[in-house]
Amino acid sequence: MADSALDLVAPRACAGCDRPDLLLCPSCRSLLFRPLSRPAPAYATGLALACAPYRGAVRRIILSWKDHDNRPLDRPLGQVMADLAPALSRLIDPLLRPKPARAILVVPAPSSLASLRRRGRVHLQPILLSLAQALQRHGLAAQVESALIMNSVRTKSVQAGGRRNRSHRLAGRIAVADPSRLAGHPVLVVDDIITTGSTIRQCARALETVGALPLAALALAAVPPGHEDR
Numbered sequence: 631m632a633d634s635a636l637d638l639v640a641p642r643a644c645a646g647c648d649r650p651d652l653l654l655c656p657s658c659r660s661l662l663f664r665p666l667s668r669p670a671p672a673y674a675t676g677l678a679l680a681c682a683p684y685r686g687a688v689r690r691i692i693l694s695w696k697d698h699d700n701r702p703l704d705r706p707l708g709q710v711m712a713d714l715a716p717a718l719s720r721l722i723d724p725l726l727r728p729k730p731a732r733a734i735l736v737v738p739a740p741s742s743l744a745s746l747r748r749r750g751r752v753h754l755q756p757i758l759l760s761l762a763q764a765l766q767r768h769g770l771a772a773q774v775e776s777a778l779i780m781n782s783v784r785t786k787s788v789q790a791g792g793r794r795n796r797s798h799r800l801a802g803r804i805a806v807a808d809p810s811r812l813a814g815h816p817v818l819v820v821d822d823i824i825t826t827g828s829t830i831r832q833c834a835r836a837l838e839t840v841g842a843l844p845l846a847a848l849a850l851a852a853v854p855p856g857h858e859d860r
C-alpha cells in the first residue's frame with residue numbers, strides 16, 4: 631500500500647502511478663494541467679478554475695502531497711497553478727478597471743487547526759507564491775495573504791442541535807482573521823481540491839462580509855461539474 635511503513639525506506643516512485651525512481655513520470659505530469667472551470671456564482675467572475683479534473687493519477691498525486699507530506703511535489707504543483715495565470719488574468723482583467731487601488735490578494739482556503747498541526751505547515755503556501763509571482767509577471771499586483779481561518783466546531787453548538795443551528799454553525803466556520811487587511815482588496819481564493827464547492831462558497835461569503843471583492847476561486851483539481859456527489 632502507498633502509505634505502508636516500507637515506503638519510508640523504499641526508493642521514490644511516481645506519486646501518480648508508482649513508476650520507480652521518479653517524483654512524477656512524464657505521463658502523470660501531463661495529466662496535471664487539463665484546466666477546467668466550474669460555476670462559482672459567489673465570485674465576481676462567476677467561476678472556479680482548476681488545473682485538472684480530480685480523478686485517477688491526479689487524485690493520487692494531490693493526496694500524496696497533501697496527506698502524505700510529499701513536499702518535493704510543491705514545485706510541479708506550484709508550476710501548474712502558475713500555468714493558470716494567463717487564462718486567469720484574461721478573466722479578471724475586465725473586472726479590474728479602473729485599475730484597483732489595492733493589490734490582488736491570493737488567499738488560501740483555510741485548513742482546520744487539526745490539519746495544520748498534522749502537516750506542520752500551510753501546505754498551500756508554495757502554490758500561492760507560485761501563482762502570485764506568475765500574476766506579477768502578467769503585470770498584476772498580487773500578493774499572498776493568509777487571511778482566512780477555520781474555527782473549530784464547538785461541541786456546544788452540536789448539542790444545541792436543530793437544522794438551523796447546524797447550517798449557521800457551518801456557515802460560521804470560515805472567518806476572517808484580520809478584516810482591516812482585506813477591505814477593498816480584490817481576492818483570489820485558492821484551495822487544493824474543489825469537491826462540492828461549499829468551502830469556496832463560504833470563503834467568498836466571509837470575504838464579502840469585510841468588504842473584500844472575491845474575484846475567482848482556484849484549485850489544483852476539481853470534481854467536474856455534474857459529478858460533485860460521486
Ligand SMILES: [Zn+2]
Nearest residue numbers: 644647655658
Ligand atoms: Zn506516473
